[in-house]
Amino acid sequence: MPEDLNCPICERNASRTALSGTARLDNLEVDCSFLSQIQCPLCGVFVLNRRDEVNLRSPRLRYWNPHHVSALLREQCIADLPPFWLRDHEEQYAPVRIDAATIITLRELLTHWPQTVPERLDRCLCNLARELKRGGRMKVFPQGPEQRGIADTSALFAEDPAEAHYHIHALKRQGYVEEQLANGVGVTLSPEGWARVAELIAGTASRANPAFVAMWFGGECEIQAMQGLYDAGIKPGIEDAGYKALRIDLVEHNEYIMDEVLGNIRRAPFVVADFTQHRNGVYFEAGFARGLGIPVIHTCREDCFGKAHFDTQQLNHIVWKTPDELQHRLCNRILGTIGVGPNPPARTSMPSRPS
Numbered sequence: 001m002p003e004d005l006n007c008p009i010c011e012r013n014a015s016r017t018a019l020s021g022t023a024r025l026d027n028l029e030v031d032c033s034f035l036s037q038i039q040c041p042l043c044g045v046f047v048l049n050r051r052d053e054v055n056l057r058s059p060r061l062r063y064w065n066p067h068h069v070s071a072l073l074r075e076q077c078i079a080d081l082p083p084f085w086l087r088d089h090e091e092q093y094a095p096v097r098i099d100a101a102t103i104i105t106l107r108e109l110l111t112h113w114p115q116t117v118p119e120r121l122d123r124c125l126c127n128l129a130r131e132l133k134r135g136g137r138m139k140v141f142p143q144g145p146e147q148r149g150i151a152d153t154s155a156l157f158a159e160d161p162a163e164a165h166y167h168i169h170a171l172k173r174q175g176y177v178e179e180q181l182a183n184g185v186g187v188t189l190s191p192e193g194w195a196r197v198a199e200l201i202a203g204t205a206s207r208a209n210p211a212f213v214a215m216w217f218g219g220e221c222e223i224q225a226m227q228g229l230y231d232a233g234i235k236p237g238i239e240d241a242g243y244k245a246l247r248i249d250l251v252e253h254n255e256y257i258m259d260e261v262l263g264n265i266r267r268a269p270f271v272v273a274d275f276t277q278h279r280n281g282v283y284f285e286a287g288f289a290r291g292l293g294i295p296v297i298h299t300c301r302e303d304c305f306g307k308a309h310f311d312t313q314q315l316n317h318i319v320w321k322t323p324d325e326l327q328h329r330l331c332n333r334i335l336g337t338i339g340v341g342p343n344p345p346a347r348t349s350m351p352s353r354p355s
């Protein structure tokens with residue numbers, strides 16, 4: 001039975017149900033009922049444990065902006081991605097993954113916040129398009145308490161009803177949305193709006209930018225094998241299709257490595273995510289790219305595939321046995337789903353059929 005509560009993020013009336021499913025703690029499957037799924041009209045659906053909920057409600061620990069967190073949780077729901085399990089901080093003995101949600105810490109989540117007004121407008125437009133799904137439909141936003149304001153601030157990346165109204169007004173001035181008569185603010189996307197969304201979803205990234213590779217580095221035991229996978233499988237597979245490849249430990253970086261990772265993903269024409277050994281970072285980077293609408297090609301070594309995360313197992317993986325095999329199949333997949341890149345190699349035996 002759902003139980004009523006105030007949302008720990010935005011304090012609106014929300015409801016809570018115990019989560020079912022399992023979590024994986026090292027090699028143990030554990031029951032997920034210690035987790036609550038919260039459903040909030042503003043933040044959408046997300047997952048919390050009780051202790052993190054107490055911390056989130058503590059005014060002393062509120063270093064974060066609730067409007068930002070709310071909008072980012074909501075965006076994940078509008079994009080139809082598995083809800084976030086929001087963690088207050090990294091915990092050493094926490095489950096490495098759970099079936100029903102994507103684990104993310106508050107700090108990681110906040111790195112997704114669009115810093116500039118144009119970025120916020122783009123993300124509003126993508127939210128609108130995902131909710132409308134096709135042309136000719138109208139979304140009605142009930143008026144907020146302020147005279148010219150919209151109450152659903154989170155879907156519009158706004159901190160108050162006036163800013164939400166401003167975002168709609170700005171998108172209208174840019175020609176991306178049209179306002180319709182409605183009891184509230186009725187909005188449809190214009191043809192220019194749909195074209196802009198297609199552009200954003202295909203990635204504003206130039207095809208000349210490197211494709212981003214998310215993979216495990218091998219720790220102490222498999223570092224050579226994973227380097228071999230990159231050098232003999234993934235990198236040549238990407239280059240054979242005419243693109244450059246980038247793996248973040250191979251470029252110079254500073255301590256803000258996460259910013260650098262996210263920045264490179266944003267600029268990438270596509271991401272190759274290898275799930276061999278199931279590292280949380282790979283799930284996170286792939287999820288981040290998918291959230292931005294950047295195409296992600298999933299690969300996994302055969303012996304690890306049975307353990308793949310529930311909701312990514314359904315995404316058509318390339319399951320490989322040798323780096324050599326991966327090189328050819330990856331190249332085929334890129335050519336078949338993304339198209340030939342700007343630097344096709346001068347070789348004659350290009351693979352021709354998408355796998």
Ligand SMILES: [Zn+2]
Pocket residue numbers: 007008009010011012014040041042043044070
């Ligand atoms: Zn909320």
